[in-house]
Amino acid sequence: MPEFTRRQFLVGSSVLGALGVLGASAITWDELHRRAETTPLPPGSGVLVVLTLYGGNDGINTVIPYADNAYHDARPELAYRAEEVLHLDDRLGLNPAMKGLAQLWQQRRLAIVRGVGYPKPDHSHFRSMDIWQTASPDEPVPTGWIGRWLDVTGDDPVRAVSIGSVLPQLALGVKHTAAALDPASAPLPPEMSAALSGLAATDPADSAAQGCVCTGYQAEQTVEQTFSVLKGTKATPGGNPLSAQLDLVGRCIKAAVPTRVYSVSLGGFDTHADERHTQEQLLGRFDEAVSGFLRDMAGHPVVLLAYSEFGRRVHANASQGTDHGTAGPVFVAGAPVEGGFYGDEPSLTDLDDGDLKSTVDFRDIYHELLHRVVATDPDAVVGPGRRDLGVIA
Missing domain, CATH: 3.40.720 (Alkaline Phosphatase, subunit A)
Structure with missing residues (x-):
């Protein structure tokens, strides 16, 4: 992926973080528990x-x-x-x-x-x-x-x-x-969260660069679902x-x-x-x-x-x-x-x-x-x- 495109994506990620997208998703303790059961950090790691x-x-x-x-x-x-x-x-x-x-x-x-x-x-x-x-x-x-x-x-x-x-x-x-x-991020309104979640959706017509951006947003959603419930402080x-x-x-x-x-x-x-x-x-x-x-x-x-x-x-x-x-x-x-x-x-x-x-x-x-x-x-x-x-x- 060209460096300029990567930089654009990273700038976009930081702006989204400042807007509170990182707090847009939510997960229950039960869902987090299931994730911990399927891929927990191995003991002693x-x-x-x-x-x-x-x-x-x-x-x-x-x-x-x-x-x-x-x-x-x-x-x-x-x-x-x-x-x-x-x-x-x-x-x-x-x-x-x-x-x-x-x-x-x-x-x-x-x-x-x-x-x-x-x-x-x-x-x-x-x-x-x-x-x-x-x-x-x-x-x-x-x-x-x-x-x-x-x-x-x-x-x-x-x-x-x-x-x-x-x-x-x-x-x-x-x-x-x-x-x-x-x-410190705050949740976005549901309608904006839904619109932004579309950025993670892949499309067969995507270029290689567009595919990298989609993968990045997918990863961000995965991370947010894993961590959002823990952000209590x-x-x-x-x-x-x-x-x-x-x-x-x-x-x-x-x-x-x-x-x-x-x-x-x-x-x-x-x-x-x-x-x-x-x-x-x-x-x-x-x-x-x-x-x-x-x-x-x-x-x-x-x-x-x-x-x-x-x-x-x-x-x-x-x-x-x-x-x-x-x-x-x-x-x-x-x-x-x-x-x-x-x-x-x-x-x-x-x-x-x-x-x-x-x-x-x-x-x-x-x-x-x-x-x-x-x-x-x-x-x-x-x-x-x-x-x-x-x-x-």
């Missing part, structure tokens, strides 16, 4: 939750090198004092807003991969996020890493679900895409939007919906000014949502990956913020995780033009999650030459 922190989170003030004088010298007003930090060992600690993750660390259910990046880093939000979501640092490609996983693992439309009305790049494949499920004004997304994911997992990969997100991390207060608030939301979700998922083989498109520069700027950088920490958490530090801590003095030098390629993390969580040959998705880090027990 790993589930991966991919959490994107949009904006470039400052990893240095997230996993804090509180015992390093170079940290305090580079950020005399932005740095946290040793007594403010949630100590992980005698050198590093978590941001004080991350008390829930500190408990996961103590329970050995949190892995922190330090210094994660990619060769020849790019400071553009758009290009760097594209690299992380496509797993292709060398050249732009139209498919995401989860999309390629979808392409090689079958055609069930509920294998991967993105919570939100717009599909992220990571969810786009050549033959298949993840479904977008908007927890909506984001409320002033609430935690990430908690609402993860609550829906948790409901789906408990219902044995046959989804192996979920995508959720939290934005706002582009902290060029007055960073400390803003980042603490965002990390507090992140911590509340993730720690609560993983407590709720105790006993389930669920692994959550949290990443951002880049870290920040070592030195604070004149506005008490930080500018776009390179390497940063990645969190991997859940019951199957072997907690601890992975990767070498980047030096704060041996820099690349003011930026941290990465010590771990992010594709190695993807390699292990594909291999150990969703039981797929990673080479078809992230290419050859990658390795597991040992994060999954």
Whole structure:
């Protein structure tokens, strides 16, 4: 299918999601139970939750090198004092807003991969996020890493679900895409729902492109029928939007919906000014949502990956913020995780033009999650030459 036609379809899907089409169908608990009986998630199947922190989170003030004088010298007003930090060992600690993750660390259910990046880093939000979501640092490609996983693992439309009305790049494949499920969507009137359902009807006279669009709408209807009954929690004004997304994911997992990969997100991390207060608030939301979700998922083989498109520069700027950088920490958490530090801590003095030098390629993390969580040959998705880090027990 030509890329332009695919883009048109994806834009149409996101607009329909915003209009509430994702809430147009309904299903009873009995119908959902029948689906769970015919195609339930097999017991013991790993589930991966991919959490994107949009904006470039400052990893240095997230996993804090509180015992390093170079940290305090580079950020005399932005740095946290040793007594403010949630100590992980005698050198590093978590941001004080991350008390829930500190408990996961103590329970050995949190892995922190330090210094994660990619060769020849790019400071553009758009290009760097594209690299992380496509797993292709060398050249732009139209498919995401989860999309390629979808392409090689079958055609069930509920294998991967993105919570939100717009599909992220990571969810786009050549033959298949993840479904977008908007927890805030409202039902359409019955007459409009009936009219739109006609878009899924096939016609022998359809061109190949028209057939792809029909298949996409059919998949969206299947996903909606599977998930609509579970959408009992909506984001409320002033609430935690990430908690609402993860609550829906948790409901789906408990219902044995046959989804192996979920995508959720939290934005706002582009902290060029007055960073400390803003980042603490965002990390507090992140911590509340993730720690609560993983407590709720105790006993389930669920692994959550949290990443951002880049870290920040070592030195604070004149506005008490930080500018776009390179390497940063990645969190991997859940019951199957072997907690601890992975990767070498980047030096704060041996820099690349003011930026941290990465010590771990992010594709190695993807390699292990594909291999150990969703039981797929990673080479078809992230290419050859990658390795597991040992994060999954």
